[in-house]
Amino acid sequence: MAGGARVEAIENSGHLDFPRPLTTVDVVIFAILDDRLQVLLVRRPAGEGEPFPLSLALPGGFVDVAKDRDLAACAARKLKEKTGVASPYLEQLGSWGSAVRDPRGWSATHAYFALIPADAGVLTGDAQWHPIVGGRLKAKLAFDHGEILASAIQRLRNKVEYTSLPAFLMPAEFTLPDLQRVYEIVLDRPLEKSAFRTRILSADMIEPVARMRRGPNRPAQLYRLKKNSEPVYFVRTFNPPE
Amino acid sequence: MAGGARVEAIENSGHLDFPRPLTTVDVVIFAILDDRLQVLLVRRPAGEGEPFPLSLALPGGFVDVAKDRDLAACAARKLKEKTGVASPYLEQLGSWGSAVRDPRGWSATHAYFALIPADAGVLTGDAQWHPIVGGRLKAKLAFDHGEILASAIQRLRNKVEYTSLPAFLMPAEFTLPDLQRVYEIVLDRPLEKSAFRTRILSADMIEPVARMRRGPNRPAQLYRLKKNSEPVYFVRTFNPPE
DNA sequence: CTAAGTAAGTTGGACTGTACAACTAACTAT
DNA sequence: ATAGTTAGTTGTACAGTCCAACTTACTTAG
Incomplete structure (x- = not known):
């Protein structure tokens, strides 16, 4: 209650010095390899204070307000960095935001999903393909990326139907x-x-x-x-x- | 380039003191009144430094990290505040984020769309119904809310088809x-x-x-x-x- | 009390596109 | 030649929409 009134007051007075959620973009990248649907994943860094060190995760990261004009450009950039693919099928999947999904604080991610041809797979860096078997991934993912991936698979299957x-x-x-x-x-x-x-x-x-x-x-x-x-x-x- | 490297470094070191986008949630609320599809809109405040003063806009506002557990809860709260409706059909529509959509800086909004029954329309405060004629709203909206609304109408029409x-x-x-x-x-x-x-x-x-x-x-x-x-x-x- | 009017709900034939299954076509390998 | 395999076609059954005419149940006007 008090919190809500406070935000209203801030909003009306035009001040913007209240806590902001972290903003990230993640990309679910699909391709067909070895006659299987596969998704591109990266390994989280192991540094001090890093959440989910060495876990598998979707490629993504913080929005760079100096560099990314908009969310889609940010997603396209991340895709390009990992795969070298410049103009894939890229569709917004949805957003996930909560107080608890990232141990560093309230955060919201904008998830995209991309389809790329098998022969466009020129991987760079740490990214690797992982097969989806029985509509699921075997490994656990960092953050809520498992949920995001499940949602992407469901959306893909749904749309492939029609x-x-x-x-x-x-x-x-x-x-x-x-x-x-x-x-x-x-x-x-x-x-x-x-x-x-x-x-x-x-x-x-x-x-x-x-x-x-x-x-x-x-x-x-x-x-x-x-x-x-x-x-x-x-x-x-x-x-x-x- | 430099910006990107900098963000990578920050990310790897676990520091989080870089500029964050503003994070908001907006809700497109539809109902049928007078045999027309109508959308609920509010008027922007007129205060000093307010963007789009007195323009019509979608109901919404900043995520309150102290109060909102997650994005859907934030959207449900905003809907409840404006209409009193507690359990509508509420679906995520998408997110819009860019450097220029809000004059106050890089911002991203998470848009939801809600369907409520005609007889549930107990409006509170400044919200008012506006008819959609010919698949469009007559008035111009604040921010990119016109684009968000158009997207909501399109999504609704699409889904109604099947x-x-x-x-x-x-x-x-x-x-x-x-x-x-x-x-x-x-x-x-x-x-x-x-x-x-x-x-x-x-x-x-x-x-x-x-x-x-x-x-x-x-x-x-x-x-x-x-x-x-x-x-x-x-x-x-x-x-x-x- | 009947007749006209109207909206609710049903029925039947044409059409479109999938389901299923059998078929023909074109090639390789033995 | 013949068997095997995959590409591609054909034909019948079926489901559900499209279109239009029909029946049903009510009100209101005369």
Whole structure:
């Protein structure tokens, strides 16, 4: 009560010298490697006073008010620093803030999630890929990053059900069965071939290139994403999702 | 470059005495009044040094690190203060942060959106309802609140296409045509009666009460939301939304 | 007391896109 | 040649929306 009135008074008088939460940005970066959905994680530093020393964590850190124009730029910067990828699919996931999530005090993080193609994975520094098995990560993460990651996985699965998001996980050229495989990896269930092809081809999001993928059996048509490809939203989900 | 290195150093050494962004929470509160979608707005104070004096703005304010356990609690508090509603549908919308959105400095706001029933609108203080016409608000808002509101409207419309969200805008008892009307108001297009009824009734989210709504013509069955009603997700959208 | 009017609710046929399953096509390896 | 494998197609069943006409239950005007 008293606290609330105090803040109102401060707000009305225009003074800003009250305690501010810490502000961070974290990025959940997904890619498909070894036919599995994987997430990029870093190890926390071991220094004096560091929270969660040597734990695995999402890449991220404090917003730099001198350097970051806005939150999305901050997220893009962190992604670039870890992977070298400049223009991935990058979407805001949500924010997590509380008094207890960081032992250093009240803090709020703005979480983003990114999808990058497998062949764009030029890792720098300490970042490493970790597979998601059964919709979960084995390891425990620092802070509430486990919760954030779970939320990102859920959001991804949800959207894959009715959007073309997996296209952003594909290399420059890919076949329709390749794409279907990625859908199935993310959803962790098989999809119907003919319905899948009908849906994707009628979405006008990919175009054939003049080559075929050759292998030990029938060659498959190669496709690429069309330019300026926003994600496509379908009007139905695939199966009854349970 | 220098700035980034500096922040890294700070982070590694565990010191936290660098500039922090301002942290706020804003809430987009929707209700249906007079057969229109309306949003609750407040007027900014006129005091010395106040940004956007007397402009219309979303209800919100600084996070109070002494009082708010987490962001959702902060949003719920602000909603309660303005409307008296304790348990609305409350969903995180996203966050907006940049160097320039608030003249007082780098700031980030965590935006929520809430749906409350028309008959729960016991306004307190300076808050007032403003209609959304043609998917837009007439007035200009303070800060980037116009952008946040537009995003909330878009999110709402999107979700109404394939979820039961409008149920949270209804009074305790309502008829199916009432509910359909609310869908149509939000989507700003007519829906097909029989498909609408099939969809809603098979979703197992509402139950009939033992009364009918009587009027100048055929009485209509009254329904209420079932207990513990999470929003329902349908596997199709209504029309091809374009 | 009947007839007209209106909104609630139902019914049936057309259409769209997925589910399922069988099929053909194109290639490699034996 | 033949078997094996994956790419890609075809056809029937089914679910749910779209569209339009219909029946039902009430009020009000005459």
